[in-house]
Amino acid sequence: MTVYSLGLLLASLAALVQAQQPNRPNDLNITQAQSNAYGCSSKACLENLQTFEALDRPIFGDAPFNYDFYATADNFTKSKPGDLLKLQRQNSTLYDITPGSSLWFIQYTSVGVGGQPVPSTGFILLPYLSEASNKTPLISYAHGTIGTAAACAASSSYNGYDYDSWKLLPPHGFAVVATDYAGLGNNYTTHKYGNPVINSEDVYFAVVAARKAFPNVFTTKWASLGHSQGAGAIWGLEENPRVASNQSGEYVGGVAVAPSARLNDLLTAAPLSEGYGFGPLIVNIFQSLNFSIQPPVLTPEAMKRYPLMNALGLCDNSYAGLNFDLPNHGILKPTPEQDKTIHEAYTKFQDQYGAATGRKGYKDFLVIQSHDDEIVNYTATIKAYDFACKKGNIVHLSVYHNLTHDESMAASAPEWLKWLSDRISGVPLANATKCTIQQKTPLYVPSRSGFGLA
Ligand SMILES: *[C@@H]1O[C@H](CO)[C@@H](O)[C@H](O)[C@H]1NC(C)=O
Ligand SMILES: *[C@@H]1O[C@H](CO)[C@@H](O)[C@H](O)[C@H]1NC(C)=O
Ligand SMILES: *[C@@H]1O[C@H](CO)[C@@H](O)[C@H](O)[C@H]1NC(C)=O
Numbered sequence: 457m458t459v460y461s462l463g464l465l466l467a468s469l470a471a472l473v474q475a476q477q478p479n480r481p482n483d484l485n486i487t488q489a490q491s492n493a494y495g496c497s498s499k500a501c502l503e504n505l506q507t508f509e510a511l512d513r514p515i516f517g518d519a520p521f522n523y524d525f526y527a528t529a530d531n532f533t534k535s536k537p538g539d540l541l542k543l544q545r546q547n548s549t550l551y552d553i554t555p556g557s558s559l560w561f562i563q564y565t566s567v568g569v570g571g572q573p574v575p576s577t578g579f580i581l582l583p584y585l586s587e588a589s590n591k592t593p594l595i596s597y598a599h600g601t602i603g604t605a606a607a608c609a610a611s612s613s614y615n616g617y618d619y620d621s622w623k624l625l626p627p628h629g630f631a632v633v634a635t636d637y638a639g640l641g642n643n644y645t646t647h648k649y650g651n652p653v654i655n656s657e658d659v660y661f662a663v664v665a666a667r668k669a670f671p672n673v674f675t676t677k678w679a680s681l682g683h684s685q686g687a688g689a690i691w692g693l694e695e696n697p698r699v700a701s702n703q704s705g706e707y708v709g710g711v712a713v714a715p716s717a718r719l720n721d722l723l724t725a726a727p728l729s730e731g732y733g734f735g736p737l738i739v740n741i742f743q744s745l746n747f748s749i750q751p752p753v754l755t756p757e758a759m760k761r762y763p764l765m766n767a768l769g770l771c772d773n774s775y776a777g778l779n780f781d782l783p784n785h786g787i788l789k790p791t792p793e794q795d796k797t798i799h800e801a802y803t804k805f806q807d808q809y810g811a812a813t814g815r816k817g818y819k820d821f822l823v824i825q826s827h828d829d830e831i832v833n834y835t836a837t838i839k840a841y842d843f844a845c846k847k848g849n850i851v852h853l854s855v856y857h858n859l860t861h862d863e864s865m866a867a868s869a870p871e872w873l874k875w876l877s878d879r880i881s882g883v884p885l886a887n888a889t890k891c892t893i894q895q896k897t898p899l900y901v902p903s904r905s906g907f908g909l910a
């Protein structure tokens with residue numbers, strides 16, 4: 457291929473990721489009626505919305521939103537957790553995925569709040585082949601924050617919402633099953649954002665369903681990997697008793713990069729007003745659960761706009777930008793009384809749905825955390841590590857220096873790729889019976905690429 461034609465090819469890929477099909481449900485243009493009803497008619501609000509929606513659209517690109525696929529399967533009602541409901545091969549031409557691999561969408565039954573069966577969707581990516589054995593090792597991947605509206609399904613993104621994350625796995629011979637999490641894509645239930653206990657169910661049952669989709673393809677041993685919200689889910693999976701059974705094969709362990717495990721600790725370490733627009737997501741955590749305490753997080757003005765998240769399908773950037781024109785970014789300055797309610801809510805949620813809160817851990821477990829993470833604060837992860845270890849769990853923590861939240865995933869890949877590969881092939885874990893902390897410093901301190909939102 458000549459340099460010239462390579463240039464053309466790259467140019468056409470760039471065009472592909474910048475456009476967005478008009479019939480996608482995410483990041484819709486606001487109507488006049490909506491801007492009046494939800495208090496977003498000022499120039500600043502409308503401009504912010506346009507600016508931040510324009511940042512979201514390239515996440516999904518020109519891939520179609522497959523409404524039929526995301527619709528709840530007819531046979532869902534009679535199904536049980538781990539059942540495969542739909543399997544649909546995708547046309548690789550439409551996606552930016554590992555060359556020579558195949559892409560499949562799955563809908564499967566997972567478990568929601570109170571043990572209720574819920575449909576969940578996701579994708580499976582099969583590598584060309586695996587050299588290591590005649591079976592292919594499977595990693596269940598849990599992505600970071602993408603939004604809470606059903607329109608924000610990672611599987612509907614042109615690259616499966618890769619940010620130098622899951623795509624590093626297939627070239628090493630790993631197959632990937634990547635859940636969207638229940639409530640993203642399919643709308644039978646609302647998404648339970650930032651919920652390690654509930655999100656871990658989707659990560660787990662994705663594997664049971666993947667084995668039904670491709671019998672005899674995967675090794676019995678499987679492992680998991682997640683980032684941010686997804687890393688919270690992996691910590692939840694570590695403490696989910698299901699991994700001690702063999703329904704899914706043999707779970708051998710997981711890697712949690714920048715885990716959001718303990719909500720109260722996270723929001724105490726880094727105050728919400730400086731928190732990159734996470735306010736609406738925090739409200740969503742409690743509303744989607746109809747939690748017994750609803751913390752007063754946003755000002756009345758910001759709460760009035762809150763329904764726009766679902767009405768417009770606001771995803772990763774645009775929900776965050778929604779209140780940037782308001783004083784203190786729409787975050788309430790709580791009275792002492794309100795502050796008490798907030799902390800009661802956070803702590804109660806953390807105990808019920810968090811990870812590293814005293815539940816038993818079952819398998820090998822590696823946590824990766826940047827000392828300088830601007831989203832998931834180092835102090836909160838150290839607290840989670842200390843708490844889990846004090847309760848008798850074994851956690852291995854690698855502290856990376858000088859990385860942002862989004863850089864952490866790719867920068868630590870040499871460590872987690874080897875770790876995953878060693879667990880699957882049965883290499884004994886060093887220091888398996890005690891908690892350890894290792895420090896990792898860069899060859900050169902990376903120059904800043906800006907702060908991400910995942
Ligand atoms: C949304 O608004 C943008 C900017 O005003 C415009 O270019 C685009 O065509 C609109 N999309 C739809 C679906 O109306
Ligand atoms: C849920 O999705 C289905 C199609 O998949 C759609 O017909 C329905 O309107 C959606 N419901 C809500 C509440 O958005
Ligand atoms: C549901 O239906 C699909 C498509 O007909 C089928 O492949 C799948 O096995 C069914 N699942 C269950 C649990 O019945």
Ligand SMILES: *[C@@H]1O[C@H](CO)[C@@H](O)[C@H](O)[C@H]1NC(C)=O
Pocket residue numbers: 547548549550
């Ligand atoms: C895949 O998509 C490309 C581009 O739209 C199209 O040309 C091709 O026919 C499709 N292949 C199949 C098997 O549908």
Ligand SMILES: *[C@@H]1O[C@H](CO)[C@@H](O)[C@H](O)[C@H]1NC(C)=O
Pocket residue numbers: 700701702706
């Ligand atoms: C699961 O399988 C592994 C390996 O075959 C075995 O050692 C273990 O005892 C099994 N666990 C259960 C709960 O059956």
Ligand SMILES: *[C@@H]1O[C@H](CO)[C@@H](O)[C@H](O)[C@H]1NC(C)=O
Pocket residue numbers: 724725726827828829830833834835
């Ligand atoms: C993490 O939180 C601590 C306070 O708990 C603060 O001093 C530190 O600056 C925060 N780190 C980052 C990178 O924001």
Ligand SMILES: *[C@@H]1O[C@H](CO)[C@@H](O)[C@H](O)[C@H]1NC(C)=O
Pocket residue numbers: 746748
């Ligand atoms: C939410 O919980 C309250 C009680 O705490 C109950 O009255 C209400 O019906 C619940 N709403 C939904 C939608 O479940």
Ligand SMILES: *[C@@H]1O[C@H](CO)[C@@H](O)[C@H](O)[C@H]1NC(C)=O
Pocket residue numbers: 827857858901
């Ligand atoms: C890089 O990390 C080290 C160790 O935490 C710290 O001393 C140093 O100030 C950091 N450098 C920059 C440029 O942030």
Ligand SMILES: *[C@@H]1O[C@H](CO)[C@@H](O)[C@H](O)[C@H]1NC(C)=O
Pocket residue numbers: 886887892894
């Ligand atoms: C094992 O622990 C020892 C002492 O705590 C430490 O020096 C060593 O680096 C650890 N090795 C690994 C691979 O974690």
